[in-house]
Amino acid sequence: MTAILSDATRLRDEICRVGASIFERGLTFGSTGNISARLPNGELLMTPTNASLGDLDPARLSRFSAEGVQIDGDKPTKEAFLHRCMYCERPGAGAVVHLHSTYSVAVSILADVDPEDVLPPLTAYYVMRVGSLPLIPYYPPGDESLALAVGEKAKAHSAVLLANHGPVVSGATLREAQYATEELEETAKLHLMLEGRRIRPLTSEQVDALRRRT
Template sequence: MTATLSEETRARDAIAAVGKSIFDRGLTFGSTGNISVRLSTGETLMTPTNASLGALDPARLSRFSAEGVHTGGDKPTKEAFLHQCMYCKRPQSGAVVHLHSTHSVAVSILADTDPEDVLPPLTAYYVMRVGRLPLVPYFPPGATALAEAVAARAEKSHAVLLANHGPVVAGKTLADAQYATEELEETARLFLLLRGSNIRPLTEEQRKAIEENASR
């Protein structure tokens, strides 16, 4: 079974539009970062290797079968497995965004963060869109061990931060994944701005109340 032409066309156009928006606002640069959308058939469309998110051609996106086999479009990114790991462990997800966004990467390099939850709950919107953010240890891009580490973390978290690399965020829709990634980047920026200051993050009780309300 293949996706309908209208569904696939909309997905291709949406990936290109989100990529341009992210690039134009400086959340990615050069040919870094990648975006994918999973179609109703289980097939996946993904930004190809060596492509700028600011100048994507919808017709040239890499296409994968439901089993993760490259079936069309340009050569896929070597980071395709990051997306496939998220879809495998989070079957409810319809899109994944992976960036090398500056402030998120900066936080991923700090030595004194909690690997189980890298950023404190500074705002309600961070808790709602991102939740708890685990740190995946550093592995070279494309390493099998990185895939295994991401898969292990993705079972409990729809957003993970790769050490010395950047965030990988899954969402029910492309908009959900995009907004969560942007909220993560903004919270990372706030966290860095506030380092050295006495801060007042949300309490655990406040955080749990937000999480419980969001799950209803």
């Protein structure tokens, strides 16, 4: 029991540190965005509703049982189902980050992207940390159809992009999920900066070689 409490304390503090880092660097704003992480016993810690990621209180994070029932903490984010969808389909996931980050959202609004893989493989780290990025069609916030759509794509993808909304990214650890989310945002920024210019993305052979290394 002491070990479980110690794990929970460390993870609560880490969620708050990551949230503050994301907020301070302008990757989220107001009360947008949410973070969750899974404890060794299967319980989930999640940022609560109407909370700024820049000012989280470790003691007030929402805590869920492994079955998805809230145990204690503040009222959870209304986007909690997005996190549960990722965990259900990705048993190796230890954390999920969902942001409304500016460049990723901008790309999610473009009409001419490939819905099976929204961003081109511009850098090696994008390929290694994100891989391919499917676009989930637009659904109103809280719509159960969004949960089904995310769950379907999460079977084969660690990250998805919600149309007119933002990215949902899982990782084996909270830091991995954070870094992948940031890599996605930077790649979206590069993609928009280069729009209209001839580019030289990584070749399919280069992409395959990187994926074999991860």
